[in-house]
Amino acid sequence: MLAKLSRRPLPRRCALAVAAALTLVGAGLPTAAAGTDGDPGPGLSRFYGQKVAWTRCESDGMPRDLQCGKVTVPLDYARPGAGTLDLALARYRATGDRRGSVVLNFGGPGGPGVPELAFAGKDFLELTDGYDVVSFDPRGVGRSSPVSCGDGEDAALAALAATPADVTDPRLLLDRLKKAAAACTKHSGPVLPHIGTVDAARDLDVMRAALGDDKLNFLGFSYGSRLGAVYAARFPDRVGRLVLDGVDTLTEPLAQQGIASARGQQVALDDFVGWCAEDIACPFGQDPRKAREEVVRLVRSLDRDPVATDFGEPFTGQDLVGAIGQGLYSKDLWPSLERALAQLVEHGDTSGVMAFATGGLALPFRDPGGTEPTGGLVDEEDVPLDNLPAALMAINCADDPDRPTAARVTADLKRLRSAYEEASPVFGRYRLVQVLMCYGRPKGTDYIRDEVKDLDTPKMLLVGTRGDPATPYRWTVETAQRLGPSAVVLDNRSEGHTGYGSSKCVHRKVDDFLLYGSLPSSGSSCGADEDR
Numbered sequence: 357m358l359a360k361l362s363r364r365p366l367p368r369r370c371a372l373a374v375a376a377a378l379t380l381v382g383a384g385l386p387t388a389a390a391g392t393d394g395d396p397g398p399g400l401s402r403f404y405g406q407k408v409a410w411t412r413c414e415s416d417g418m419p420r421d422l423q424c425g426k427v428t429v430p431l432d433y434a435r436p437g438a439g440t441l442d443l444a445l446a447r448y449r450a451t452g453d454r455r456g457s458v459v460l461n462f463g464g465p466g467g468p469g470v471p472e473l474a475f476a477g478k479d480f481l482e483l484t485d486g487y488d489v490v491s492f493d494p495r496g497v498g499r500s501s502p503v504s505c506g507d508g509e510d511a512a513l514a515a516l517a518a519t520p521a522d523v524t525d526p527r528l529l530l531d532r533l534k535k536a537a538a539a540c541t542k543h544s545g546p547v548l549p550h551i552g553t554v555d556a557a558r559d560l561d562v563m564r565a566a567l568g569d570d571k572l573n574f575l576g577f578s579y580g581s582r583l584g585a586v587y588a589a590r591f592p593d594r595v596g597r598l599v600l601d602g603v604d605t606l607t608e609p610l611a612q613q614g615i616a617s618a619r620g621q622q623v624a625l626d627d628f629v630g631w632c633a634e635d636i637a638c639p640f641g642q643d644p645r646k647a648r649e650e651v652v653r654l655v656r657s658l659d660r661d662p663v664a665t666d667f668g669e670p671f672t673g674q675d676l677v678g679a680i681g682q683g684l685y686s687k688d689l690w691p692s693l694e695r696a697l698a699q700l701v702e703h704g705d706t707s708g709v710m711a712f713a714t715g716g717l718a719l720p721f722r723d724p725g726g727t728e729p730t731g732g733l734v735d736e737e738d739v740p741l742d743n744l745p746a747a748l749m750a751i752n753c754a755d756d757p758d759r760p761t762a763a764r765v766t767a768d769l770k771r772l773r774s775a776y777e778e779a780s781p782v783f784g785r786y787r788l789v790q791v792l793m794c795y796g797r798p799k800g801t802d803y804i805r806d807e808v809k810d811l812d813t814p815k816m817l818l819v820g821t822r823g824d825p826a827t828p829y830r831w832t833v834e835t836a837q838r839l840g841p842s843a844v845v846l847d848n849r850s851e852g853h854t855g856y857g858s859s860k861c862v863h864r865k866v867d868d869f870l871l872y873g874s875l876p877s878s879g880s881s882c883g884a885d886e887d888r
Contacts, residue, residue, distance in 0.1 A: 396565075399436035403429060404565045408445060415736060418474055423447050426733060427566045429495070429559045432550050441547060441731045443500045443559060444493040446470040448477055452485035456569045456596075458870055459560065460491040463578030463602070463854075465553070466747030468498025479857055482867045490567065494583075495559060496544070496551040497747045499733045503544035503551065504740035505536060505749075507669075526769045530762055530795065537796030540746060546731075551747070552754030554803050557587040561594060571596030573870060577854050578602040578827055581818070582755070582804070585839065588816065589808040597870050598816040601862075602824060602854035603832040606808050610756045610794065611772065614787040615779050616828055622780035624684040624825035625651070627851075631687075632694050639694075639701035651680075652781050654701065663704055671706045677786040678745065679713035684825060685853040745790075753794035757802040765795060810840045817869050817876075818843050819862055823851035836878075847881035855882065 396404045406428060413424040424446050431439035446469070447457070460480070462472040469491030473480075480489045493500040541548060560583070564572045573596040576584040581600035588595050605613060629647045632638040640647035655673035662670030683693030696708025740746065760768070772791075776784035794800075816839070820832025829847075836843035848855035848862050855862035861882030868874040 397433075397436075400430070400433075400562075403436070403562050406562075406566050407568065408566050410447065413446065413474070419477060421448060422474055422477065423449065424470070427492075427559075427563050429562050431546060431731065433555060433558050439546065439731055441495055441501050442733045443495060443563070444468075444470050444498060444733050445490060445563070446473050446492070447488045447490040448473070448480070448484055450484050450486060450488050454488065455486045456488070456571075456573060457490045457564075457567045458483055458487040458573040458575060458597075459563065459567075460489065461494070461574070461576045461580030461583050462491065463576075463580050464497070464744070464748055465494075465579045465582075465751035466497055466744040467579075468493040468743075470498060476857075483870060486871045487573065488567070490563075492563065494556050494747075496547050496750060497743065498739060499736070501545065501547040501731060502734060502739050502743040503540065503548055503746045503750050504742055505540040505746045506543045506742075507539070526766050529769070529792075530765060533792055534796040536793060540750065540797075543740070544746070544750070548750060549798065551750045552801055553583055553586050553751060554590070554755075554801055556583055556751075557590050560587050561591050564594065569596070570594070573597045575599045575856070575866070575870065576601070577856070579604055579751075581827075581835070582606065584816075585808050585811075585835065586804060588811050588813050588839075588842075592811060592813045595813040595816070597814070597873065599819065599866050599870060600816065600835075601819040601856050601866070602827045603818050603820055603835045604827055605831045606804055606835055606838055608831075609758050610752060610791045611758075614791045615775055617826055618776055618780040618783040618787040620825035620828060621681055621684060621783045625680065625780075625782060628684055628690055628693070631690060635694065637694070637698060639698040655782060663700075663706060665706050665710060671710065674786050674789075675713050676700075676709060677783055679709040681783060681786070682712040686858060687852060688858075749790055749793045752790070753797045754800045755804055756794060756800040757805065759794065759797075759799045762795075765792070809838045811842050812840075813842045815844050815875055816842055817846060817866065819846045819848055819855045819866065821848040821850055821852060821855045821859075824853050826853045844875050844878040846876055847879065849881050850884040 408425040408427055410423040410425045412420070413422050418424075424444070426442045426444055428440050428442050430436040431441055460469060460473065461467075462469055462476075470493050473489070473491040477489070483489050495501060496503040560572060560574070571594055572587065572591070574584050574587065576582075576599070578601075581602060582604040584598050584600050585604075585606060588598060608616070626648060629640065629651060630644045632640060633642050633644045633647045636642070638647065640650040655676055657673065658671065658676055659673035662672040662675075665671050679696070680693065683689045683696070692708075693712065696712060699705040699708045772788060773785075776788040778784070780787070818832055818836050818839075820827075820829045822829050832845060836845045846855075846862065846865060848859055850859055852858045856866055857863075859882050865876050865882070869876075
């Protein structure tokens, strides 16, 4: 999936979690093996033997009842003695009879779970009747050894923008893509080669043990559905109650995923612009057709002549595309997106759209000065501003085994650019660069495409939304068929990305399954009139 889940009604800066430092040598980890997990593998017993030490979250803006902690995992599971990473955790404690934990992943890839849980905790209050509700910043994300590309992605976007439509000589673009890959390696540290979903699934299992649970109960949104499916394939005997909402594809190549996402986001943008044009305050006017043309003109204008920002970096048209994309995931965000765009168009104020562009985490990047990362949690102010897109690209590339040669990219670029821009005149170029950014990186794993299928697990619930702009409903059907009889599909006949946060019907059925094990029959549906 090439998009991030966010249901925040207002962009805002959120603190992430309580600071801690645990060095690469893994100081403080127990050496005894976990007694209930059997043999976790050579050198892994000390990780499975740890327990989370929960404390009140001290950072500004955190809810008083949210607790923070960390879990330590190997940097490289093939060499567990070669270094460690700390993962930031947060939880709301169970208020009823506690039966364990349910772990949430809010999507991305690249979305930090701690600030999302802090902000959206009220959406999960019913689950605290039986569970501690837990989320985390995955490896490479948020405060958990965050990756960054510096200005590598900007350079690649600029190169594609400068490449003529007939693409007679794409050498400049290929050179920029290689330099961008090198910049990502330089700025990201040792976590980058170990950032894929297969490693994240193994982190989930260490987390499960550290939380004291025999089975993993899990609610994954968007990309989180990929993570949940990989976990189920890797640890089928440790699957508890799994829900996958906004189901990602397990088989489509990134190039096809990008076209599907661009097309879906263009439909959502057209809907947003039509809604905006009904408001006298819409910065694009009251004619929907002309308003759509104004959006395209604004993007191209900012690509030619970026505007200054408070962070010192120019705000480009492609930055705006990323911001708009974030604001289209839910209609609840549309009023905030309209105001942010009006600030930009009428006053040249980028603060609102920048908050969307960074997923609500408008954090300045402070260069660490070339110091070697320790693997401990980073301070809030040291989370790079580009962490979300950098992690998104790194994880998607790590999960995709396709690496076309320079000759293949050269041969296909004109066709790809045409296909992407046909799918969306606004999002096409942005999505294409996200796909091309894998050029120059190591080949990704083939585990997901080849092995995540025909699962022998307890029943799991897959939620697909008919009008989802990011994860098409057909992906839910295809993934369910691939996973096998364990997969039960809930058809959400509504709009928006994922169903749990927008449909009361979906919300109720998911909670019933997680709390009581009550599953709807496969193929049952929630109607659009049941959303609110």
